[in-house]
Amino acid sequence: MKSEDIAKLAGVSRSTVSRVINDYSNVPDETRRKVMKVIEEYDYRPNAFARTLAGKKSETIGVFFIIENSIEGELQLTYNDFYTAYLDAIVDVANQKGYYVLVQTICKEEDYAKVNKAFREKRIDGGILIGTREDTLAKIEIDKIQDKLVIFDYELNTLSYLASTKNITILNSNDEVAISFAVEHLIERGHKHIGFIKGVESTLSARRRYDGFLKSMKLNLLTVNENHVLNGEFDQNVAYKEMKKAIDNKMIADSYICANDYMAIAAIECLRDYGYNVPKDVSFVGFDNTRSGQLMSPKLTTLTPDFFGMAKKAVEIIHLKSNDENANVPDMIEYKVDLLIRDSVENVIEVQ
Amino acid sequence: MKSEDIAKLAGVSRSTVSRVINDYSNVPDETRRKVMKVIEEYDYRPNAFARTLAGKKSETIGVFFIIENSIEGELQLTYNDFYTAYLDAIVDVANQKGYYVLVQTICKEEDYAKVNKAFREKRIDGGILIGTREDTLAKIEIDKIQDKLVIFDYELNTLSYLASTKNITILNSNDEVAISFAVEHLIERGHKHIGFIKGVESTLSARRRYDGFLKSMKLNLLTVNENHVLNGEFDQNVAYKEMKKAIDNKMIADSYICANDYMAIAAIECLRDYGYNVPKDVSFVGFDNTRSGQLMSPKLTTLTPDFFGMAKKAVEIIHLKSNDENANVPDMIEYKVDLLIRDSVENVIEVQ
DNA sequence: CTGAAAGCGCTTACAG
DNA sequence: CTGAAAGCGCTTACAG
Numbered sequence: 001m002k003s004e005d006i007a008k009l010a011g012v013s014r015s016t017v018s019r020v021i022n023d024y025s026n027v028p029d030e031t032r033r034k035v036m037k038v039i040e041e042y043d044y045r046p047n048a049f050a051r052t053l054a055g056k057k058s059e060t061i062g063v064f065f066i067i068e069n070s071i072e073g074e075l076q077l078t079y080n081d082f083y084t085a086y087l088d089a090i091v092d093v094a095n096q097k098g099y100y101v102l103v104q105t106i107c108k109e110e111d112y113a114k115v116n117k118a119f120r121e122k123r124i125d126g127g128i129l130i131g132t133r134e135d136t137l138a139k140i141e142i143d144k145i146q147d148k149l150v151i152f153d154y155e156l157n158t159l160s161y162l163a164s165t166k167n168i169t170i171l172n173s174n175d176e177v178a179i180s181f182a183v184e185h186l187i188e189r190g191h192k193h194i195g196f197i198k199g200v201e202s203t204l205s206a207r208r209r210y211d212g213f214l215k216s217m218k219l220n221l222l223t224v225n226e227n228h229v230l231n232g233e234f235d236q237n238v239a240y241k242e243m244k245k246a247i248d249n250k251m252i253a254d255s256y257i258c259a260n261d262y263m264a265i266a267a268i269e270c271l272r273d274y275g276y277n278v279p280k281d282v283s284f285v286g287f288d289n290t291r292s293g294q295l296m297s298p299k300l301t302t303l304t305p306d307f308f309g310m311a312k313k314a315v316e317i318i319h320l321k322s323n324d325e326n327a328n329v330p331d332m333i334e335y336k337v338d339l340l341i342r343d344s345v346e347n348v349i350e351v352q
Numbered sequence: 353m354k355s356e357d358i359a360k361l362a363g364v365s366r367s368t369v370s371r372v373i374n375d376y377s378n379v380p381d382e383t384r385r386k387v388m389k390v391i392e393e394y395d396y397r398p399n400a401f402a403r404t405l406a407g408k409k410s411e412t413i414g415v416f417f418i419i420e421n422s423i424e425g426e427l428q429l430t431y432n433d434f435y436t437a438y439l440d441a442i443v444d445v446a447n448q449k450g451y452y453v454l455v456q457t458i459c460k461e462e463d464y465a466k467v468n469k470a471f472r473e474k475r476i477d478g479g480i481l482i483g484t485r486e487d488t489l490a491k492i493e494i495d496k497i498q499d500k501l502v503i504f505d506y507e508l509n510t511l512s513y514l515a516s517t518k519n520i521t522i523l524n525s526n527d528e529v530a531i532s533f534a535v536e537h538l539i540e541r542g543h544k545h546i547g548f549i550k551g552v553e554s555t556l557s558a559r560r561r562y563d564g565f566l567k568s569m570k571l572n573l574l575t576v577n578e579n580h581v582l583n584g585e586f587d588q589n590v591a592y593k594e595m596k597k598a599i600d601n602k603m604i605a606d607s608y609i610c611a612n613d614y615m616a617i618a619a620i621e622c623l624r625d626y627g628y629n630v631p632k633d634v635s636f637v638g639f640d641n642t643r644s645g646q647l648m649s650p651k652l653t654t655l656t657p658d659f660f661g662m663a664k665k666a667v668e669i670i671h672l673k674s675n676d677e678n679a680n681v682p683d684m685i686e687y688k689v690d691l692l693i694r695d696s697v698e699n700v701i702e703v704q
Numbered sequence: 705c706t707g708a709a710a711g712c713g714c715t716t717a718c719a720g
Numbered sequence: 721c722t723g724a725a726a727g728c729g730c731t732t733a734c735a736g
Contacts (some may be wrong), residue, residue, distance in 0.1 A: 002730080012706080013708080014731090016707080019705095019731095047473060049405045050725075050730035053402050053731090054731040073660065078433070085430050092427075095457060104447060104452070117397060122401060123452065236647070255407070268649075291430055292643055292644040320383040354713055366723080366724095370715055370716080380721070399712085399714065400714095401712090401714090402712070474729095709733100712732105720733100
């Protein structure tokens with residue numbers, strides 16, 4: 001069933017069928033009804049690829065997840081819980097706006113070509129890049145991408161070195177402020193010896209979270225004990241080992257702010273394995289509001305990015321730019337992060 | 353840049369360019385090289401939509417997640433951890449085979465039309481349906497779908513009522529056998545009073561998991577205490593409340609097999625909240641091998657479906673069928689489920 | 705208000 | 721082995 005068939009059945013031309021489908025104004029109600037009746041009767045759907053070829057948008061958004069150190073045969077997205085949180089929000093928002101969502105994972109070096117490919121094949125109106133590292137944009141041949149690209153978690157300065165920034169918008173979480181919420185929360189609960197578990201330094205978010213920690217501690221006139229800063233690399237196994245070292249060295253902080261939930265969960269497990277009580281002995285604040293943190297016991301106090309807000313904006317920007325190349329879109333937007341207080345922070349009782 | 357431009361630059365016709373791109377055999381090496389050189393120089397990619405319109409496959413697979421009782425503003429996929437596990441595996445396998453993956457969530461009644469729409473618009477070569485309930489296929493207007501549809505977790509009997517089964521293949525986990533692994537594992541550890549927390553009865557998997565439990569208990573000459581069977585509805589909150597009731601009634605089993613991990617996690621939390629030790633007092637086996645179960649403490653012993661195996665088969669079937677309508681594909685394939693022994697099952701010490 | 709015609713960028717018989 | 725031509729199923733100036 002194609003538009004020509006509908007035209008014949010309705011006694012009009014293909015042009016008119018097309019006008020009805022695209023809801024053009026210059027079609028009298030009578031004609032519109034006549035055509036719609038046939039369309040509905042046969043449940044006709046215009047071929048999406050023909051429409052796009054003839055000049056319509058593909059109404060598809062690409063989402064690309066960059067996964068470093070991927071493990072063959074492992075579930076990559078699941079392993080990065082906040083990736084699925086973004087995906088989830090993007091699918092939800094995009095579907096609501098009538099967009100289809102194309103998902104790709106980039107695990108190997110040669111996978112980077114996929115981003116470019118999806119654009120150049122004209123499959124998508126725009127793309128969203130998640131999991132970006134400092135060197136990612138170079139690998140992607142960003143200058144060949146003509147359409148809109150929205151990048152989550154990327155440094156604006158790095159971007160400005162590139163020629164074509166006008167097609168790119170960065171969406172960041174305000175990680176520094178977020179961490180200050182955590183620091184202040186801990187201080188309110190009487191914590192002074194606050195530690196930090198760091199993420200992968202090649203990501204902007206890891207750097208900003210740590211910077212935010214240092215700044216906020218300073219602002220609150222607390223000193224950072226370098227033995228209380230652990231390199232968790234966003235990885236549960238690494239975080240476990242680092243916490244074990246801290247235990248061995250008897251260098252445990254009152255509490256730890258962690259650059260993601262997984263490291264918090266692993267560190268808590270480690271402390272428990274060696275006889276400590278969480279949160280009584282040591283308190284924890286995570287980052288990302290993962291389901292695992294929500295289900296564990298004690299429920300993890302965590303920082304929660306605005307997944308839906310960022311997803312919505314990303315889709316909106318792509319929509320805007322694909323319909324009007326000259327639309328004015330900011331280079332970077334920063335989103336606030338909320339502190340979600342649950343049960344993993346305990347009051348510190350001052351020992352006199 | 354289009355094929356005509358490449359043709360001109362290479363001094364050949366568009367036909368030849370097309371032959372090179374599609375790797376046809378009747379092109380001399382010399383010509384092929386000449387054309388490839390230009391293609392690479394300009395990093396030319398054929399317009400996917402034009403290719404498809406001209407007769408090629410869309411090389412896109414649709415994945416549809418049916419989400420019941422969805423909550424506005426909640427992360428739907430994340431909330432169902434095993435959904436993302438399937439998605440993950442599908443994206444991975446599909447990408448490897450050169451397929452794009454289109455993701456849609458079906459939350460509201462009117463969303464069911466999306467499945468049909470994606471097919472009728474010719475956006476996808478085939479689709480995968482996840483989260484199917486008994487009445488799902490009726491809502492989807494399955495008879496209008498001409499292309500291949502793979503359904504996860506669906507009853508073959510229900511299917512045979514439908515006119516067009518030839519386009520459908522069902523991929524199931526062998527839940528009954530899976531549960532028998534769990535029962536036997538518990539028996540080996542000395543458990544006799546084994547309980548069960550049930551899922552949503554309108555899903556095949558929930559029914560089969562419970563049936564499997566009853567059968568396996570019988571086979572092992574153990575009686576099922578109906579007070580030890582809880583209706584968790586696959587939901588953490590419901591499971592928590594049901595476990596609370598059991599505690600109030602002092603009707604707690606030695607151990608519980610749960611139709612999913614989340615209910616196990618919630619039940620464990622409940623028992624702890626009321627002073628019980630898990631696994632010392634009560635043991636647990638979950639289902640789905642979620643990340644939350646892996647990260648919790650004690651690490652959850654669970655049944656793990658073959659996510660990759662099923663994903664791979666689904667993609668392969670769609671590939672096969674979209675290239676040869678008459679390809680013979682089974683109506684249903686059943687996949688084995690593995691028991692993943694971790695730390696949530698303790699030996700029961702016989703009290704003399 | 706509406707139809708005939710051109711065009712979107714490919715692929716594929718067809719003919720040589 | 722290769723090119724000219726038709727066709728995939730739409731949309732959109734264009735002309736009336």
